[in-house]
Amino acid sequence: MTKCRIDIFRLEGLDCADCAAKLEKRLAAAAGVESVKINFGASKMTVAHSTRVESIIRLVNQAGYKAELENPGAQPGRQNKWWKNKKILLTFISGVFLNAGFLSSLLIAREEWTIILYLAAIISGGYYTGKNALCSVKSKSIDMNVLMSIAAIGAVAIGEWGEGATAMFLFSLGNALQALSMEKTRSSIRALMEYSPNKALTRRNGREFELPVEDIVVGDIIIVKPGERIAMDGEVVKGFSMVNQAPITGESIPVPKSPGAEVYAGTFNEEGSLEIRVTRLVRNNTLSKIISMVEEAQARRAPSQQFVDMFARFYTPVVITLALAVAIVPPLAMGLPYPTWLEKGLILLVIACPCALVISTPVSIVSAIGSAARRGILIKGGAYLEKAGSVNVVAFDKTGTLTSGNLEVMDVIPLNGHAEKDVLSIAAAIEYRSQHHLARAIIRRAELAGASPLQSCNFKAITGLGASAVINGSTHYIGALKLFEDLHVNTGDAAKMIKRLHQSGKSSVLVGTKEKIMGIIAVADQPRLNSPVVISNLRAAGIRKMIMLTGDNPETAGAIAEQLGIDDFKAELLPGDKLRIIEELQAEYGMVAMVGDGVNDAPALARADIGIAMGGTGTDTALETADIVLMSDDLAKLPYAMQLSRRTLSIIKQNITFSLLVKAIFILGTFMGITNLWMAVFADTGASLLVIANGMRLMLVKEEGISLLKAGNKKQKFCFNEI
Structure with a gap:
């Protein structure tokens, strides 16, 4: 039994999402092929098969496309000049013959010359269309190439040579422009490989x-x-x-x-x-991983795309059936003119192609995810992109997200006759063997103050409360107020001092023995300088509520929340508590995003509708687990991501509405006798191009960076514009 293998192929010429689905179906039915998955956005194909690679490539070629095995480390090749592109060259030749035929119809009396010129326009413009149509018929599928070929043949059959030539030229031109546009969209991410x-x-x-x-x-x-x-x-x-x-x-x-x-x-x-x-x-490497993950993200279908695909699945056969009925029933049943109703049927055949509708969502998703990735924001799929545009509440982890995550000693308060250096020497001696971030802050402060750590032994960590060590034959402690209360030490005024420090946003630890308190060390994790601006911009972006979730004490949490302009906060939380609060927020407000570091707070990040990880660069855990990763550990990217998501939702709705409206107008116009074949082709290809262009606007969306502080202590507004 031949072993099944999985290969990834790069595809060329795949510019229609509906055609991609048909190619996928055709290959899946081939002998030796276990499964096929085509990523239209990235023009990639993943095949699980037990046959030869050459056989897969031959099947793709027979369908009218090109395929080659992907080389992950290869840089993208440069595009050829337009005159070296056969499709564009044939389209240009078709246009020349079309114009010559039109001039011939006006200036030359002999009709034969005009017909010959129009026929040349049809053949040159329709070469690839006819070739792909034959492949589709052989595979027992109907795509736009088949429908256009039938329409052109029908136009010739009823003597509408000029209309058939115009329709084929416009279709060829639309395909060429669509191919160029999609290639530009797809290559925007892979072009990053050129940097390496x-x-x-x-x-x-x-x-x-x-x-x-x-x-x-x-x-x-x-x-x-x-x-x-x-x-x-x-x-x-x-x-x-x-x-x-x-x-x-x-x-x-x-x-x-x-x-x-x-x-x-x-x-x-x-x-x-x-x-x-x-x-x-x-x-x-990180660059290859980002490119691969972005392309995979572009392949994940958004809810709106699933709706469009389902709609197109029913819409196309219904309109094709209607076209056949229009072409056959009136002439046979009512004796109406055959050429007139055949043309109406051909127009409906052209309108039956759902290209503009089907491509309306993926081109927007591809553009938006690519745009975000180039700015250090990795969005893991279309579903998350759409969800982010509907978020009502953002919950923030405090440490390392709203704050820098680097504790610094802010105050050293000696008590009971001790000097500051004594307090720091004892504290540093205990913490010298600890890996806690608080320990590193105390040791740094001791070094700056010239307080050398004393010799210590028998270090013990006291879970959740502090630590102890033996110094000069006596056990010394460092930790929370509760640690010394449990040791029955007279804390005196220390408790009041600690409360005041907490109210100013500082956390505190006590240093002492079982007999007395030697001093208080106050530390603080400073908010990121741009955090207040980010909160303000998120509010401007339409976020209804922002809440901070932290394991810190309520006084410190409250001080930081007030300083940053956070709506609400919850303190002294365990990971399970954060999970519960996320669920409560979802019940009350709907869509909730959680922003954390991608490693801690995993339950809350997983439970939120959107999990956003800070600092994903080089962090496999963040890259794999979060729905959105801010690669540069820069919170200022978050408002841009939210605004981009909202803009994407808006453009997707515009594209779907426009595509359906064009179809409806031309179906109605066909029965009213207003439209003709070339107008239908122009409208169909034109709609596809307009939908692609509208989606590609998301590639041009730019952020104007948030500066930390402007002169005069004024904050710079976040701008979300288009080039």
Whole structure:
């Protein structure tokens, strides 16, 4: 038994979503093919099969398209000039013959010359249409190529040579323009691959030589000079430089990189020379992963697309049946003129194609997801894009989301006759062996104050309360007020001081022994400078309620919520409590988004309608689990994502409404005798092009960055415009 394998193919010439569905159905019925999934947005095809790859490619070619195996590390090829594109060239020739035929009908008396010129226009413009129609008929399917071929033959049969030639030219022109537009949309993400060099200066076994990126392995050292792009993901082992990470994170400001820092393929080394230890192969690097995930996201159907596909499934056969009835019944049953009603039937056949309707949603989804990705926002699918546009409530984790996540010691208050250095020396001695972020903040402050940590032993972490260690033969403690209350230590005025510190947004720990309190250390996690602006812009974007969920104490949480302009907050929460609150918000407000770090608060992120992870760059967990990832750890990207989602919903509705309206008008006009064949083709292809152009506007949507603070303490407004 032949083993089943899975291959991914890149497709060419696939410019119609309805045609993609028919190709998928045809290939799925072929011998040796287990399953087929076509990603129309990315023009990719995934096939599970037990036959030869050449057989799959031949089947695709027979259907009128081209296929080749995908090379994940390959850069996209440059597009040929238009005059080297056979479809465009034949369309141009068809237009020349059409115009010549029109002039001939006006200036030359002999009708034969006019017919010959119109026939040449039909043949040149309809070459690919007829070829694809034959393939469709062989596979027992009906697509627009079949319908247009029948319409052209019918026009010739009733002597409407000019109308048939005009219709075929317009259809060919529409297909060529549609192909160019879709290719531009699709290549907007894969073009990011051009940022990544295909070679790198590599040091291996003490020797330096230039290697193709496919031959570079994990552990190799690559050398990147100033002004060069970084070819591989890795860790800096030597050198310092500013690196522009815009292709990955959308950040406009270069980031400093020194030994130990992570760097990504496709980013630009601006100043110094860097030596980088490779940590990922080219096919697994962050840039390749982003491109792959964006293309997969573009393939995931949004709810509106599912509705359109279902509608088109019934609409097309109904209108085809109606077209046949219109062409046959009136002449046979009522003795009406055969040519007139045949033309009406041909017009309805053209209108039966749901191209504009079917493409109305995916082109918008592809454009919006691509636009977001180039700005460091990874949206995992059309469904999440649509949901984000309907969000009413945004719930924020505090630490690392609204705040920087870096605790700093703000105050040291010595008590009972002790000096500040004594308090810091004891605290640093206890925390020296701890990995807690509070410990790192205290040790940093002790170093700055010149308070050297004392020798300690028997370190013990006291879960949820603090820690202890033996210093100079005596056990010392650091931790929450409750820890010392449990030890029955007289806290004196310390409790009142701690309450005042909490009210000012600071968290506090006590330092002391079982006999007395030595001092209080107050720490704070500072809000991100742009958090208030982000909250304001989210409110302007239509978010009804914003709430902060934190495990911090109520006083500190309240102070930060007030400082940032958050509507509400819930404090002292465990992960299960956050999950419960998300469910309560959903019951009261509907669609809820949760913003966190992608690792913590996993239950709440999973339960929310949209889970948004901060800082996904290089974090596999965030990339895999969140619905939306803000790659640069920049909260300022969130209002843009929400506005983009709302704009996408609006454009999808515009496209669907416009497509249905055009169909309805031309069906009505056909029965009223207003429309003719070439007008129907013009309307159908024109509608498809207008729908694509409208969807592509989402690629041009730009964000004008949120500055942290303007002069005079004025905040800069967030702008959401089009180029």
